[in-house]
Structures are given as C-alpha cells and as structure tokens.
Amino acid sequence: MSKVFLALQAVEETRAIIEAIKEDNPEAEVENQPAMVKVSAEGKLQINAETVSTHIGRDWDPQELQLVLVSLAGNVDEDYDHFTIYWDN
Numbered sequence: 001m002s003k004v005f006l007a008l009q010a011v012e013e014t015r016a017i018i019e020a021i022k023e024d025n026p027e028a029e030v031e032n033q034p035a036m037v038k039v040s041a042e043g044k045l046q047i048n049a050e051t052v053s054t055h056i057g058r059d060w061d062p063q064e065l066q067l068v069l070v071s072l073a074g075n076v077d078e079d080y081d082h083f084t085i086y087w088d089n
Contacts, residue, residue: 005041007070
C-alpha cells in the first residue's frame with residue numbers, strides 16, 4: 001500500500017487541523033518543515049469536521065482546508081463532515 005499525504009501551510013489554523021488529524025489517525029506521521037507541515041499515512045487519512053471544530057473552538061467546514069492546503073497525494077473524498085484522501089487497493 002502507498003502512502004497518502006497532505007502538505008499544509010505552517011500557519012496558526014493548521015495547528016488545530018494537525019491535532020485533529022493525529023487524534024483521528026494515530027498512525028499518521030507529522031513532519032514539520034520551515035513553511036509547511038506534511039502529514040502522511042499508509043493508504044488513508046481522514047479529517048473529521050467535528051474533531052477539527054473541537055480543536056479550533058468553532059464550527060469548521062472541510063472546504064476550509066483549501067485555504068491552507070499546499071499539496072496532496074491520493075484520491076479525495078470530501079463531504080460536509082469529512083475530508084479523506086486515500087489510495088484504492
């Protein structure tokens with residue numbers, strides 16, 4: 001299975017998103033770089049709006065991810081309650 005990844009701008013809002021990703025995807029690897037944060041995992045990463053909302057302290061819409069997204073690798077499944085990247089087996 002191949003790794004999926006997200007690269008996000010290293011800005012304040014990204015911290016809450018990263019914490020939510022780590023909570024919902026304990027196997028995720030987080031790599032801090034000077035201007036971005038790269039999060040990778042085997043096969044699938046899911047970002048749940050409810051978890052991000054808890055960490056950010058307000059309602060969060062998965063479409064907001066586009067504001068801090070630098071790059072990604074994987075297929076995307078996006079809905080009102082989640083943003084998932086994955087590779088089909």
